[in-house]
Amino acid sequence: MARIFIAIRFDDEVKKALVSLQDTLKAKGVRGNYCPYRNLHMTLAFIGENYDLPEISKAVSEVEFEPFTMTLSKLGTFPTRAGVIWCGIKESEQVMALAKQLRERLTDHGVKYRMQAFFPHISLVQHPTHIITDIDVPEISITTDSIKIMKSEQIDGELIYSDMNKTETIHQITFSPTGGTRRVSELLCKAMEAESNITELCTKQENLSYPQVSADDLVIISMPVYAGRVPALAVERLKGIKANGAKCVIVAVYGNRAYEDALVEMQDVCTEMGFRVIAAVAAIAEHSICRMYGAGRPDAEDAKELASFGASIIGKAKKELPFEPLVLPGNRPYKQGCVGPYPVAGDLCTECGLCASEYPTGAISLDNPKSNNHELCIGCMRCVKVCPAQTRGIGERLNMLVAHLKPLCSERKNNELFI
Numbered sequence: 001m002a003r004i005f006i007a008i009r010f011d012d013e014v015k016k017a018l019v020s021l022q023d024t025l026k027a028k029g030v031r032g033n034y035c036p037y038r039n040l041h042m043t044l045a046f047i048g049e050n051y052d053l054p055e056i057s058k059a060v061s062e063v064e065f066e067p068f069t070m071t072l073s074k075l076g077t078f079p080t081r082a083g084v085i086w087c088g089i090k091e092s093e094q095v096m097a098l099a100k101q102l103r104e105r106l107t108d109h110g111v112k113y114r115m116q117a118f119f120p121h122i123s124l125v126q127h128p129t130h131i132i133t134d135i136d137v138p139e140i141s142i143t144t145d146s147i148k149i150m151k152s153e154q155i156d157g158e159l160i161y162s163d164m165n166k167t168e169t170i171h172q173i174t175f176s177p178t179g180g181t182r183r184v185s186e187l188l189c190k191a192m193e194a195e196s197n198i199t200e201l202c203t204k205q206e207n208l209s210y211p212q213v214s215a216d217d218l219v220i221i222s223m224p225v226y227a228g229r230v231p232a233l234a235v236e237r238l239k240g241i242k243a244n245g246a247k248c249v250i251v252a253v254y255g256n257r258a259y260e261d262a263l264v265e266m267q268d269v270c271t272e273m274g275f276r277v278i279a280a281v282a283a284i285a286e287h288s289i290c291r292m293y294g295a296g297r298p299d300a301e302d303a304k305e306l307a308s309f310g311a312s313i314i315g316k317a318k319k320e321l322p323f324e325p326l327v328l329p330g331n332r333p334y335k336q337g338c339v340g341p342y343p344v345a346g347d348l349c350t351e352c353g354l355c356a357s358e359y360p361t362g363a364i365s366l367d368n369p370k371s372n373n374h375e376l377c378i379g380c381m382r383c384v385k386v387c388p389a390q391t392r393g394i395g396e397r398l399n400m401l402v403a404h405l406k407p408l409c410s411e412r413k414n415n416e417l418f419i
Helices: 012-027 053-061 093-108 180-192 232-238 262-273 300-319 354-358 382-386 397-409
Strands: 003-009 041-048 068-078 081-089 121-126 141-144 148-155 158-163 170-174 196-200 218-224 247-254 276-284 416-418
Touching (some): 012 068, 012 081, 053 148, 180 300, 232 262, 354 382
Parallel strands (some): 170 218, 218 247
Antiparallel strands (some): 003 148
């Protein structure tokens, strides 16, 4: 059964500093039950297994305080029980006042909590084999602007602390001119069992609407692969999103030939933006030009595999471990990109204008939809996909491209997960 407590959570910088102290203790031979990276916190009030969550939430909502900063201090242990080694903080009137106010609000709402004097500390190791506290502690600042209702529970044999009020959102951000990339993203997220919303970057500039991403969200960024790279327009539009340090998964979708440098390019772009790239996927969809290659993909077999990838990814995301940079296939510097082929309208074009209204760059004019401005066209085949008369295409060049790709695309490629 879950146990409830109210706590201050820490950012990655603080948690890494605390883990470094734990590593020093381990190096000095101290064995015991070390608090995992994801669980590090400072308890303000411990409530336990019997609780009324609505009343707790009301009490917490009534706590008012200005953001303040604490600083890590020396290691210590309790004189009456040597069952824990903790890291203290320098004297802080603000955190003492915060704990006092919180406990008063809990009492007002009839919420029972463990009645013991508040002593601000961060548990590093419980039941240590011996006590060592003479370790230098870095003067790391802890900015506190919120308190969290936490639960402690055993999940798959591990003790997991999680925020009871946290509602993690999954943002699917896709650039999908012909639909395959978006379909891959949707299948990947199907097993994640969380609220999900989709932002499509392959649309007219005036129709772009960027999501609000928070640090607790998971962002799935999916792009098609064009000749081993991702579209420059997709990258340009992606950069309009504020990452806010959110976790992200990069997905390169290719037409059963090769993804080459696409994943490392996406990794570099997303890292530079401030995302934390925790996983990468290379997946196959129907080739956007030569549609006989990868035809029908993602298919039922892909759907099952992508769902299993999604389950593995959400499992990693929820554990809130420190994420090491992924080692991905690809080259830096990236291969030279290419342009074209550019589709044109055939004789059966009815000038309905659907291609012009759907094309993301304005390469096709509503006044003359049979034309194509090659300076604006990115060769994404969006116009070919939406043409109701199926009259747009690349003409005789299609047969040449089919023959060129046949030895490269005929054998079924496998989806890949990097985590």
